[in-house]
Amino acid sequence: xxxxxxxxxxxxxxxxxxxxxxxxxxxxxxxxxxxxxxxxxxxxxxxxxxxxxxxxxxxxxxxxxxxxxxxxxxxxxxxxxxxxxxxxxxxxxxxxxxxxxxxxxxxxxxxxxxxxxxxxxxxxxxxxxxxxxxxxxxxxxxxxxxxxxxxxxxxxxxxxxxxxxxxxxxxxxxxxxxxxxxxxxxxxxxxxxxxxxxxxxxxxxxxxxxxxxxxxxxxxxxxxxxxxxxxxxxxxxxxxxxxxxxxxxxxxxxxxxxxxxxxxxxxxxxxxxxxxxxxxxxxxxxxxxxxxxxxxxxxxxxxxxxxxxxxxxxxxxxxxxxxxxxxxxxxxxxxxxxxxxxxxxxxxxx
Amino acid sequence: xxxxxxxxxxxxxxxxxxxxxxxxxxxxxxxxxxxxxxxxxxxxxxxxxxxxxxxxxxxxxxxxxxxxxxxxxxxxxxxxxxxxxxxxxxxxxxxxxxxxxxxxxxxxxxxxxxxxxxxxxxxxxxxxxxxxxxxxxxxxxxxxxxxxxxxxxxxxxxxxxxxxxxxxxxxxxxxxxxxxxxx
Numbered sequence: 001x002x003x004x005x006x007x008x009x010x011x012x013x014x015x016x017x018x019x020x021x022x023x024x025x026x027x028x029x030x031x032x033x034x035x036x037x038x039x040x041x042x043x044x045x046x047x048x049x050x051x052x053x054x055x056x057x058x059x060x061x062x063x064x065x066x067x068x069x070x071x072x073x074x075x076x077x078x079x080x081x082x083x084x085x086x087x088x089x090x091x092x093x094x095x096x097x098x099x100x101x102x103x104x105x106x107x108x109x110x111x112x113x114x115x116x117x118x119x120x121x122x123x124x125x126x127x128x129x130x131x132x133x134x135x136x137x138x139x140x141x142x143x144x145x146x147x148x149x150x151x152x153x154x155x156x157x158x159x160x161x162x163x164x165x166x167x168x169x170x171x172x173x174x175x176x177x178x179x180x181x182x183x184x185x186x187x188x189x190x191x192x193x194x195x196x197x198x199x200x201x202x203x204x205x206x207x208x209x210x211x212x213x214x215x216x217x218x219x220x221x222x223x224x225x226x227x228x229x230x231x232x233x234x235x236x237x238x239x240x241x242x243x244x245x246x247x248x249x250x251x252x253x254x255x256x257x258x259x260x261x262x263x264x265x266x267x268x269x270x271x272x273x274x275x276x277x278x279x280x281x282x283x284x285x286x287x288x289x290x291x292x293x294x295x296x297x298x299x300x301x302x303x304x305x306x307x308x309x310x311x312x313x314x315x316x317x318x319x320x321x322x323x324x325x326x327x328x329x330x331x332x333x334x335x336x337x338x339x340x341x342x343x344x345x346x347x348x349x350x
Numbered sequence: 351x352x353x354x355x356x357x358x359x360x361x362x363x364x365x366x367x368x369x370x371x372x373x374x375x376x377x378x379x380x381x382x383x384x385x386x387x388x389x390x391x392x393x394x395x396x397x398x399x400x401x402x403x404x405x406x407x408x409x410x411x412x413x414x415x416x417x418x419x420x421x422x423x424x425x426x427x428x429x430x431x432x433x434x435x436x437x438x439x440x441x442x443x444x445x446x447x448x449x450x451x452x453x454x455x456x457x458x459x460x461x462x463x464x465x466x467x468x469x470x471x472x473x474x475x476x477x478x479x480x481x482x483x484x485x486x487x488x489x490x491x492x493x494x495x496x497x498x499x500x501x502x503x504x505x506x507x508x509x510x511x512x513x514x515x516x517x518x519x520x521x522x523x524x525x526x527x528x529x530x531x532x533x
Binding site for chain 2: 304
């Protein structure tokens, strides 16, 4: 029991650090990708190829004046960035980062908590995630912040529906809400993306919206709202908001990989004749490679597409994504129910 | 009415086709355009290490030339100050004393010669006005500074160092030089 506890604490620490470092270097990667797409070079002054740029940015944030507007709700104003950061970090707890590892005669999962309602937990925390933005925008006592906050919350509500319905299709095919089970069910190249391409498309569009990333970054919307909900924030409070966005992106990429791209599974993983621990380590590396690709995809899309207009965003959410998700759900349900009859019918015909 | 230039395009308000309305083909097309740019060479010139090539007659920081023996050419006639449209040049003159022939070429010289670089518009009229071929603009780019006072360049920063001559031969055509010295 005590070994298990120690191992879990170590895993928690490692995952926490990896999450923070990944988010930190996502900012660097974002700047480099943006620069590359715009035919520029990007940060290259701090260290070789500018790899210390995130440290310099973070240091700068610490030394900025920490300003609290006079007419703001002081405690809520301080609470909001912490809340955003907290909810962003919490979702990492149930991602299955790797298979099982056997160390010191003890076998354990590379997962902090293997809970049965994994996906519900994620959806729950994603919904709480908007509270940080909403409270921050409201407590600032600034109309642009409030606009940003209102936009963010209505956007979250609209896109969570389609997202939930898209996930439901995956849950139906797997028959479990447990993320570990969902990953195990995708062993042997049977990735969900091949069985549920529409659900994947809907999910990734909704993930962009839930992360408040371009082309759905209505909550920030520099050109209209001067930064939206974080207009009044400065110093490390602003840093927390921006950082939470990158953590959310990291976690979303992880969830996309888990749900649709087989998580830590990789093709031919049991045909190579490797030991179980080696397979687990390669699996973790493969998982992070998938996450990295999706983070890159997030950035790629951001620097390609212009921002949606707000009414277009709502139209896309309510009039396109939700009906499509419902149709997808019904087709999946019908297929699951009648597939045996269908096979029987087809085999009888030939 | 038909346009005369034949360049006008009829505005159409046609309904989008299904493929256009689902937006995805356009999105994927856009993604490939940006991906292509990711592998293109950037247009950046890393300034302090690399500099953009400038023309030989680029008008940058000024220099007060010395003659072949190292004496200052400027005689403080004030023609550059008069020619200057931005009123950037001021000077005070003095008479050359005995024994200073090696320092100043003519009997009169400038004790103080100041160019306010914040006023200067780098038009090159001082260069054109100078009858003694003393002041030239160089290809050196004016550096930035923190204090206004530091933008006022005195003789310490304008006169060319005796051991580090500034080459201005590219900006002097033979015709101009002979004409100036014949006048």
